[in-house]
Amino acid sequence: MTDYDPRTATGIPTEPVGSLPRPSWLQQAYARYDAGEITREELEAEQDKAVRDSIEHLEATGAPIISDGEQRWSSFATYAITDTLAGTGLADHLAGTGGQYFAIFADGHKRQLPRLTGGPFRYQTYAADTLAKSITMAHKPMKQAVIAPSMLALLYPLDEEVPGYSQEQFEADLVNECEKDIRQAFAAGAARVSVDFTEGRLATRNDPRNPWTGRNMLPHFIELNNRVMDRFTAEERSRIGLHTCPGGDRDSVHSADVPYSDLLPSMFGINAGYFLIQLASERDKDPVYQLIGENLRGDANGVTQMAYVGVINPLNPRVESPEEVRDALIRAANFIPKEQLGSTDDCGFSPFSIDEKPSHGSPDFARQTAWQKITNRVEGTRLAAEKLGVG
Ligand SMILES: [Zn+2]
Numbered sequence: 001m002t003d004y005d006p007r008t009a010t011g012i013p014t015e016p017v018g019s020l021p022r023p024s025w026l027q028q029a030y031a032r033y034d035a036g037e038i039t040r041e042e043l044e045a046e047q048d049k050a051v052r053d054s055i056e057h058l059e060a061t062g063a064p065i066i067s068d069g070e071q072r073w074s075s076f077a078t079y080a081i082t083d084t085l086a087g088t089g090l091a092d093h094l095a096g097t098g099g100q101y102f103a104i105f106a107d108g109h110k111r112q113l114p115r116l117t118g119g120p121f122r123y124q125t126y127a128a129d130t131l132a133k134s135i136t137m138a139h140k141p142m143k144q145a146v147i148a149p150s151m152l153a154l155l156y157p158l159d160e161e162v163p164g165y166s167q168e169q170f171e172a173d174l175v176n177e178c179e180k181d182i183r184q185a186f187a188a189g190a191a192r193v194s195v196d197f198t199e200g201r202l203a204t205r206n207d208p209r210n211p212w213t214g215r216n217m218l219p220h221f222i223e224l225n226n227r228v229m230d231r232f233t234a235e236e237r238s239r240i241g242l243h244t245c246p247g248g249d250r251d252s253v254h255s256a257d258v259p260y261s262d263l264l265p266s267m268f269g270i271n272a273g274y275f276l277i278q279l280a281s282e283r284d285k286d287p288v289y290q291l292i293g294e295n296l297r298g299d300a301n302g303v304t305q306m307a308y309v310g311v312i313n314p315l316n317p318r319v320e321s322p323e324e325v326r327d328a329l330i331r332a333a334n335f336i337p338k339e340q341l342g343s344t345d346d347c348g349f350s351p352f353s354i355d356e357k358p359s360h361g362s363p364d365f366a367r368q369t370a371w372q373k374i375t376n377r378v379e380g381t382r383l384a385a386e387k388l389g390v391g
Helices: 024-034 040-060 127-137 149-155 167-187 218-229 285-295 322-332 363-388
Strands: 101-104 110-112 143-147 192-196 240-244 274-277 306-312 341-345
Touching (some): 024 363, 040 363, 149 218, 167 192, 285 322, 306 363, 322 363
Parallel strands (some): 306 341
């Protein structure tokens, strides 16, 4: 546990989601590892180099809390179960083919999960395993993102029973693993831990190409997340967040057309202490600010919830100015109590390890853009806090 106070540097708290684009040379190293041309140790040396570069640049933005950019992860959703997106180093009891699509994106590309073939389900890599390596390179407090139990619940086949391993047994194991993932991240030194819940908004989409999205799974997703939250005290949950977004991969989204009113009223029923909410890329922001103000809870089993609204769009290369960030937060404060307001990026800058960042032209240019965007998020947040008299 650390003594990080999110108001010290900027008055209004500000925090990233987690990921950064992997440099093109690191993406090539992943491909060479998949092809058997380099060893795992050689891949890790490249990951070390990318983390060091990410931390140096993030610290230079003035951000009070940083991540390692998830440079060591196959993706935000699969770090626990596979070394690479191609399936190298897949965990036990999983098959690389025949799994569900986690999402089908607006540009037509798909991301698929492995399929569970037996039990017991165990993580192969905990977030703390990679954080422990990265934190030695950092001079500022670090946050850690972890995957939600509701995402990994999709590993279980939608309509079949896994022989000898019921869905109930699997979900009991899954909740235990998620709890362990969060506890170990705190033990490794994370100041805050946020749970990635991108599948929440997708859960009411009812996309016939992706059957699980038509099964009304949102209430079950909320319940699974609360089974994990309920393992933590109110004080611990004040440092545990939850992230919602319409996806952010290859500069495309999977559920921006799903109205937030389908999700937000039930999402705040999750007993997390704070929420990282995509908002900068929403066309009509006031109704979303209003929904947040109406549903954010002053007492979620002993913790006052905070809403960190998105002020930066990582999918768009245009850099938001500090004044834009300031004005967005001041507008949001008309609907959300200013003591419960924070700022964030709409999403990670690149949740999957292999991502060309097509709207940016290259992942390397997208990294440069990210440093500037984060610098302006921090500065704009400080300006808003001054204007609103917070902190
Ligand atoms: Zn996201």
